[in-house]
Amino acid sequence: xxxxxxxxxxRKLTVMNMLVSGxxxxxxxxxxxxxxxxxxxxxxxxxxxxxxxxxxxxxxxALTFDDPAAAETTLSTLQADPNLVSxxxxxxxGRLFAAYRRASGLGVEARLPETIAVDDETRQSWSNDPxxxxxxxxxxQGTRPGTVRLRSDLGALRDRLMRFVLIVVIxxxxxxxxxxxxxxxxxxxxxxxxxxxxxxxxxxxxxxxxSVRAPAVDGGPEFEMFxxxxxxxxxxxxxxxxxxxxxxxxxxxxxxxxxxELTSVNQELEAFSYSVSHDLRAxxxxxxxxxxxxxxxxGPSLDAQSQRYLTTIAQAxxxxxxxxxxxxxxxxxxxxxxxxxxxxxGVLVREAQAEVMGHTPGRDIEWKIHxxxxxxxxxxxxxxxxxxxxxxxVKYSSTRSHACIEIGAIGDDRLETVMFVADNGxxxxxxxxxxxxxxxxxxxxxxxxxxxxxxxxxxxxxxxxHGGRVWAEGEVDxxxxxxxxxxxxxxx
Amino acid sequence: xxxxxxxILLAEDNPNDVELTLAALHENHLANEVVVVRDGEEALxxxxxxxxxxxxxxxxxxxxxxxxxMPKVDGIEVLRHVKADPATRSIPIxxxxxxxxxxxxxxxxxxxxxxxxxxxxxxxEFVNAVRVLGGxxxxxxxxxxAR
Numbered sequence: 001x002x003x004x005x006x007x008x009x010x011r012k013l014t015v016m017n018m019l020v021s022g023x024x025x026x027x028x029x030x031x032x033x034x035x036x037x038x039x040x041x042x043x044x045x046x047x048x049x050x051x052x053x054x055x056x057x058x059x060x061x062a063l064t065f066d067d068p069a070a071a072e073t074t075l076s077t078l079q080a081d082p083n084l085v086s087x088x089x090x091x092x093x094g095r096l097f098a099a100y101r102r103a104s105g106l107g108v109e110a111r112l113p114e115t116i117a118v119d120d121e122t123r124q125s126w127s128n129d130p131x132x133x134x135x136x137x138x139x140x141q142g143t144r145p146g147t148v149r150l151r152s153d154l155g156a157l158r159d160r161l162m163r164f165v166l167i168v169v170i171x172x173x174x175x176x177x178x179x180x181x182x183x184x185x186x187x188x189x190x191x192x193x194x195x196x197x198x199x200x201x202x203x204x205x206x207x208x209x210x211s212v213r214a215p216a217v218d219g220g221p222e223f224e225m226f227x228x229x230x231x232x233x234x235x236x237x238x239x240x241x242x243x244x245x246x247x248x249x250x251x252x253x254x255x256x257x258x259x260x261e262l263t264s265v266n267q268e269l270e271a272f273s274y275s276v277s278h279d280l281r282a283x284x285x286x287x288x289x290x291x292x293x294x295x296x297x298x299g300p301s302l303d304a305q306s307q308r309y310l311t312t313i314a315q316a317x318x319x320x321x322x323x324x325x326x327x328x329x330x331x332x333x334x335x336x337x338x339x340x341x342x343x344x345x346g347v348l349v350r351e352a353q354a355e356v357m358g359h360t361p362g363r364d365i366e367w368k369i370h371x372x373x374x375x376x377x378x379x380x381x382x383x384x385x386x387x388x389x390x391x392x393x394v395k396y397s398s399t400r401s402h403a404c405i406e407i408g409a410i411g412d413d414r415l416e417t418v419m420f421v422a423d424n425g426x427x428x429x430x431x432x433x434x435x436x437x438x439x440x441x442x443x444x445x446x447x448x449x450x451x452x453x454x455x456x457x458x459x460x461x462x463x464x465x466h467g468g469r470v471w472a473e474g475e476v477d478x479x480x481x482x483x484x485x486x487x488x489x490x491x492x
Numbered sequence: 493x494x495x496x497x498x499x500i501l502l503a504e505d506n507p508n509d510v511e512l513t514l515a516a517l518h519e520n521h522l523a524n525e526v527v528v529v530r531d532g533e534e535a536l537x538x539x540x541x542x543x544x545x546x547x548x549x550x551x552x553x554x555x556x557x558x559x560x561x562m563p564k565v566d567g568i569e570v571l572r573h574v575k576a577d578p579a580t581r582s583i584p585i586x587x588x589x590x591x592x593x594x595x596x597x598x599x600x601x602x603x604x605x606x607x608x609x610x611x612x613x614x615x616x617e618f619v620n621a622v623r624v625l626g627g628x629x630x631x632x633x634x635x636x637x638a639r
Contacts, residue, residue: 278593282590283508285509285512285618288614289508290508290615292619293615317613
C-alpha cells in the first residue's frame with residue numbers, strides 16, 4: 001500500500017490546509033511583489049530622467065563655454081547616489097564631453113561610448129546588465145547643446161526584492177505555523193468523529209456484538225447521516241442474527257423432535273414385528289396342529305371332500321406361516337445395520353449358485369458367469385440379494401428343457417458397478433414392471449410358480465440400503481434380465 | 493438297572509400349545525411324566541417346591557421346555573434365575589418358542605440355554621421336533637445326578 005494512503009485522515013487534512021494556505025499566500029505575495037517592482041522601476045526611471053534634466057540644465061554653461069572641468073564637477077555631485085554607475089555629457093556633435101564613473105562596486109562601466117547618435121528624443125533602456133540607461137537631450141533656448149547619459153544599476157531594485165523575499169518567507173513561515181495549528185484544531189471536528197466511528201465499527205466487527213449502537217458524534221449533518229445509517233444497519237444485522245439463531249434453534253428442535261419420533265416409530269415397528277413373530281404365528285400353529293390332530297383322530301372316517309377341506313386348511317396355514325416368516329425377514333433386513341466390506345462378487349455368485357442348485361437338483365442349466373469385479377457391500381445382505389436373483393432365474397426358467405442363466409458386469413463406470421442376471425425363462429410383461437419389486441407382488445399364480453413375492457422386494461431393499469438401484473428388462477416367454485448398480489467406494 | 497424316568501417340566505401359558513405339545517410328546521411315545529406350569533412364576537414355584545408344589549417329591553426335572561412369552565415372569569427371567577442358581581443350573585432347558593427374533597436367541601444363549609427351538613408351524617414338523625428333543629434330552633442324554 002502506498003505511503004500516502006496509509007496516512008491518517010487528520011494528517012491529510014493538515015497537509016492539505018497548509019498547502020492551500022501556503023499556495024494562496026505565495027501567489028498573493030508574488031503578484032504584490034511583481035506590481036511593486038514594476039512601480040519601483042518606473043520610479044527609478046523617473047528619478048533618472050529628472051536628474052538628467054537637472055544635470056543638463058546645470059551643464060549648459062559648461063558646454064557653451066567648452067569647460068569640461070566644470071561639467072565634471074557638476075557630474076561628480078552624482079556620487080551621492082550609490083546606485084549610479086556612470087554619468088556622461090556629450091556635446092552637440094555627439095562626442096563625449098565629460099564623464100563620471102563610480103569608483104567601486106559591481107557593474108563598474110570600464111568604457112563609456114565615445115560617441116552617441118544625436119536626436120531630440122529622450123531614450124531609456126532597461127536590462128539586468130548594463131542596468132537602466134537614460135539618455136536625455138539638453139534643450140536650451142531652442143538649441144540642443146548636448147546630451148546627458150545616466151546609467152544606474154539595479155541595486156536598489158535588488159535590495160528591495162531581497163527585503164520583500166525575506167518578509168514573504170517570514171510571513172509564509174508564520175502563516176504555515178498558524179495554518180498547522182488551526183487545522184490541528186479544526187480537524188478534530190472532522191477527523192476525530194470519523195476516527196471514532198472507524199474504531200467503533202472495528203469493535204463491532206471484532207466482537208460481533210450487534211446490540212451496541214454508535215454514539216452520536218459532533219461533526220455535522222453528514223456524520224449524523226452516517227451514524228444513523230450505520231446504526232440502522234446494525235439494527236438490521238441484529239434482527240437477522242436473532243431470527244437466524246431462532247430458526248437454527250427451531251431447526252435443531254425439529255430435528256430432535258423428528259429423531260424422537262423416528263426412534264419411537266422404530267421401537268413401535270420392532271415391537272410390532274416381535275408381536276407378529278410371536279403372537280401371529282401361534283394361532284396359525286394351532287390351526288395347523290389341530291387340523292393334523294383332527295386328521296389323525298377322525299381322518300379315516302371322513303369322506304373325501306372333508307379330507308380335502310382339512311388339507312386345504314393345512315396348506316393355507318402353512319402358506320400364511322411362510323408369508324409371516326418372509327415379512328419378518330424383510331422387516332429385519334430393513335432394520336439391521338450395514339457393515340460394508342470388500343467383496344469378490346465372483347466368489348459370492350459361485351456361493352449363491354451352489355446354494356440355489358442345492359435346492360433344485362436335477363435341472364439342466366447352462367451357467368455363463370463372466371468375470372466380476374470387487375465391490376464394497378454388507379456380505380450377508382448382498383449374498384441374500386444374489387441368492388434371490390439366482391433362485392428367481394432358476395425358478396422362472398424351470399419350464400425350459402435347456403435353461404440358460406448368464407451373469408456378468410457391464411460398463412466400466414468409475415462411479416458404480418452394474419451386475420446383471422439374465423435367464424431364458426418365462427420372462428414378464430414390461431407393463432407390470434412397476435409391480436415387480438413390490439412386497440408380496442407376484443406376476444404368476446402360485447400354482448405356476450411357488451413363492452410369496454418377497455424375493456425381489458428384498459433385493460431392492462438391500463440394494464437401496466447400499467445406495468444403489470435395481471431395474472429389470474423382460475419379454476413374455478423370452479426371458480428376463482435383472483440389474484443392480486452399486487456405487488463404488490473410493491476408500492477401498 | 494433301569495434309570496427311573498424323570499419328569500419333563502413344560503412351561504407354557506397357551507392351552508392350545510400345551511395340548512399340542514402334549515399330543516406331540518404322546519405321539520412320540522415318550523413315557524416321561526409331563527408337569528405343566530402356566531407361567532414363569534409357577535415354573536419357579538415348581539423348581540423351588542413352593543406354594544402348590546410345596547409337597548411334591550424332590551428332584552429336578554430331566555428337561556424343561558420353556559416358552560419365552562408368558563405372563564408375570566417371562567421365560568427369559570426364568571432362564572436367568574435357573575441358570576444363576578447352582579442348585580438348578582444343571583437342568584437342561586430348551587426354549588420352545590414362536591419367536592425367531594435374533595434378540596431372543598442371543599439373550600437366551602447369553603443366559604446359558606441348552607437349546608433354542610422355534611416351533612414349526614406345520615404340526616408334523618413340530619411332532620418331529622418334539623421327538624428329537626424329547627428323545628435326546630429325556631432319554632438319550634444322561635442327566636446330572638439327582639440331589
